[in-house]
Amino acid sequence: MLSAVFDHLSSVVVEEVVVDDAALAFAARTAPREAACPGCGTVSARVHGGYRRRLADLAVAGRRVVIDLAVRRFRCQAAECGRRTFVEQVEGLTERFARRTSSLRRTLEKIAPALAGRPAARLARYLSIPTSANSLLRLVRRLPDKQPDTAPRVMGVDDFACKKGHVYGTISVNVETGEPVDVLPDRTADTLISWLRDHPGAEIVCRGRASAYAEAVRTACPDAIQVADRYHLWINLCEAVEKCVAEHRECLAEPAADTAADATTGQDTDPVAE
Template sequence: MVVDEVRTDGGRIALTARTVTREAACPDCGAVSSRVHGGYRRRLADLAAAGQEVAIDLLVRRFLCPATECPRRTFVEQVDGLTERFARRTPFLRRSLEKIALALAGRPGARLAAHLSIPTSANSLLRLVRRLPDKHVGAAPRVLGIDDFALKKGHVYGTIILDMETGERVDVLPDRTAETLTAWLRAHPGAEIVCRDRSSAYAEAVRTACPDAIQVADRFHLWKNLCEAVEKCVATHRSCLAEPTEDAPADATAGQEAAAVQVEVSSRPEGMRVIRRLERHAAVHALYDKGVPIQAISETLGLDRKTVRRYAHAATPEDASLGTGSRRYGQIHAYSPYLQRRWNEGCTDAARLYAEIVELGFTGSKRTVRRHLQEIRASGKPAPDKPKTLAVRTATWLSTSHPDHLDESSTLKLKKLLSRSPELDAVAACVRSFAAMMTERRGSDLENWLTSAEDTGMKPLQSLARGLRQDSDAVTAGLTLEWSSRKVEGNVNRAKRIKRDEYGRAGFDLLCLQILLAD
């Protein structure tokens, strides 16, 4: 190729060039021809130079194919590294735009490309991604990682499959059902170890398609399940969270608070919501106790998977309602001491008190403050001084944190809490033994731990032990082997970022390509 002219035109560099080859090979039959049929000009966009767009006006020639049996009569010469058939961009520019599209998707990528003086549209970037070749998956890797991610949270989920040894993304499935994963595993045999979460659908698929594969339950999810059970145990013993006052013995104070809680529970009205909770709890446990998977129960009863899981892991109907309260209403309790002090000082105007705590950072509504002061106003007495009480989540955090991560004050709070409640002391002992078993990879001690958890008499721990027994092989492998799902979780976070970057344009085909091909 010979460059005849270089000029600048309105912030653009224009190159006029022509080819000087005397012969070219036919792209179909490969025959070399020197017979020129004609020529025409091609206009190509190239990478920017000195912050300016570059356009190449290239004169190419068309040759006659000498092979009589070839179906092609004429063909156009191509310049290696510069031209491609039907392309209006050079290969360098095309590959650069592909990298931008894979990293930033449509509109963000178009903004970056315009800043780099290679303007293009968001739709053009998405078309470049869709033209990329799919990954060919042969046999499955020896160690697989499987996890789900939300395409539409609460409604539609997909499955990402990873090679745990190399960290390479293998494939993306359009749902998280056992049938889809079973079909994929049968079409791609060879998996020897499968890392997964506690999903019953994935466990069933691996057992069906790869009965000889070792299933490994992720340690993070095991610890998360334990923390959730501990939180339920703390919630059922919330009467022990209040510190005893100085003028009353600890036993008397605890007894009075327990009696107050019992009166509150017994006086609670049996409305339709309570009746529905009882019916759902009974229906879910009628199937779950027989070993029916959560997905199957969800489809049978017409409930969401998360709702079925909450009822299945709740020992009593009351446990199923824990943690479902309003977070905004719970925010008012942080300002309760201030409101009580101002009330006792004579300020009983809810609107004025609301304005004062808004200046302190309260983001709730005026109605929430009025409802909070309603009981004090109805009693006609000064606001009582509430004893210092640990929040349920704070007590759970103290019970499940590593002792080395607690300061002196937190350690003292935990010690006082466990001294007030022998039941929570037993729960904390189970947490410590499970943490030692998990960090030291002593999966052989799982059976002993399950027995000790059941002996505590705490229904949330007993429910957790029952669930771990149903998946004992995978749990034992997770507590023994080095494999875990940490690489899969990192790629799930990446998939969430890619999905958000698409601004609603991420159809499954485009999302799948970006997940698999992104650097």
Template sequence: MLATALFHLDSVAVEEITVDQEAVAVTARAVSREAPSPGCGGLSTCIHGRYRRRLADMAMAGRKVVIDLVVRRFLCGTPGCGRRTFVEQVEGLTERFVRRTPILRRTLERLALALAGRPAARLATHLAIPTSANSLLRLLGKLPDRRLGTAPRVLGVDDFAFKKGHVYGTILMDVETGDRVDVLPDRTADMLTAWLRDHPGVEIVCRDRASAYAEAVRTACPDATQVADRFHLWRNLCEAVDKCIGQHRTCLAEPTGDANACKPVVSAGTAADDVPESMEGLRAIKRRGRHAAVHGLYGKGVPIEVIAKTLGLDRKTVRRYAHATTPDDASRGTGSRRYGHIHAYSPYLYRRWNEGCTDAARLHAEIVELGYGGSKRTVRRHLQEIRAGGKPAPDKPKELTVRKATWLMTAHPDKIEESNALKLKQLLARCPELDGVPDCVRAFARMMTERRGTELDAWLTRAEDTGLKPLCSLAHGLRQDFDAVTAGLTLEWSSGKVEGNVNRVKRINRGGYGRAGFDLLRRQILLAD
């Protein structure tokens, strides 16, 4: 059993094994009769002396292992060799100036690549192979860097955030094999252009609709085929549908009395920026002011928590405004998935409220038993409007929101229940302006899934004929990138593997609390399993 566990000691003579509560000590000595000189490569049999080396090895049964190895120093008799003496190295067991066995070093390298410094050091201590965070980082620094001479035939390009909203990098992948090729420290066109010129051979480039990447590919390799990713195209379409419904959100509520006409928030032919401030609602004016105030501080590097205290806002509100490009984008970012989850328990909460139970803590405890996983604060916020109004809770809470209406228009028809299909039909009856949106969505879905890229021009004309500004804007943007979009809707290539690795990069970055430098993060991205 010991011979199997200590197979890497076959080339030495094991003299003694001592086991105590904390460690296993192995005493051994080298037995070879000759050794090659590291200077000239000649073999020497003349022994100059002996000394002991202590090597850390892989743990056994939860105990760290230390090898006390006696090695010999040889004399080199080759004329002209710069070395007079040298120490023998046992293959698979010792290395120059290293106090670990190769198998232990490789294990620590894997831990460091997966967890970086401190987390890997904590896990190594738990595995009885203790080391420091700095030692692990030094091991990573000694790993050979991955450098390619030529680029892959099908290259995937996408950006990722070192710090969301501020600093971005670029990941490059071989779409055919799924291998990570390189990582660039920014997402500018100049950086990618220089990389493509240094690594010729690209024939197809899969990318999102970022103009910087498109410009870089056109400059460095104009003969390459650019392929716009289908996922990003579908997301762009869903965002346009969301904006269309947001402009007609007054149609979402069921009509009461003679309120049968659709009153869009912003007409299809009028830009939001052209609306006079005097005609805007108080909420829109407040939203613009908050957006300007938050970005004024966030752009100077002020932390979100400090901005929240300065402006008297909640941290989540400040974060939403800080990550929104325009005030309208901030209005569409209301509510997280956890907050939206509470709407499933609204009927129960409203019924208990009308029964006289208005304690948010008690109501939270009751719906937790029903499976709710949110916080008391979310329940209290959900009931705040009813508490302030002083009226009984509605018997049936409002169900149709902008998000749900967007889902009804973009979901596969076979996945929509009959009740939801009826809601969509009623919405289109109340708002004839949106009547052409579902047809555009389904036509685009068929074109995308069946690879009918040749029908793109006809679809763009159809989208422009709806008269809805978000769809017209989307069509205008797709026309500017017409060839890449057509290729994305025709060819088999996509950025799916790249997007998966972007999620992996996010996990790696979070594991280091966002404090890993570019060199460390690059090695983790390229070399980790």
């Protein structure tokens, strides 16, 4: 059972475990006598030194887990290799320069994009994997950018404000999966035209009502069906009705004086009204 929970520690030698109310601390060391140089792949057994790394790990039963791991520095003996020495890594556990285990990193990489900095940090603290908002944001920035080659079959485009009233960008989403596809630096027709030309494949484009988007789709993919989304249709309708009513204000009959009085009286006697 324990080996299932601590599977990622199976390749190191655990020398001590200290448990208190808040944390579970492992002292461990690496097992193999030799390691392969990450630069050239040559296996070396010549130990040059070592040090202890402190790694945060996923929590167990509400307790923080820390691994105090002794690692060794090896000398690379390949003459043509640029690296004189290298530090061994434990696959599935350690990563170069990282102060957390691979499994903790993967977990935080799910939490951070879903919640963003401070809310993600609050959840992480609650899950006993405390991490600062800033380091969560650094994780998000380091995530590989999924750069699409094609547009989604059903694509949505709309603008969003980086700074309301001043700076706007354009976001494109895959309507069928609900996933964001790309973010463009402004909301001009030209920018969207060149994006659509670089990313062919949109058959249906749901767009905001900005005429720039309509023009861009007409120009870059004239065969695509343009759909005004429901939200923008409602806005268009409301604005049209408001404008029409305002223009015809004169044509509307004034409400009769006695009807208005009745309404007021009715409200006054309404037992529910304050």
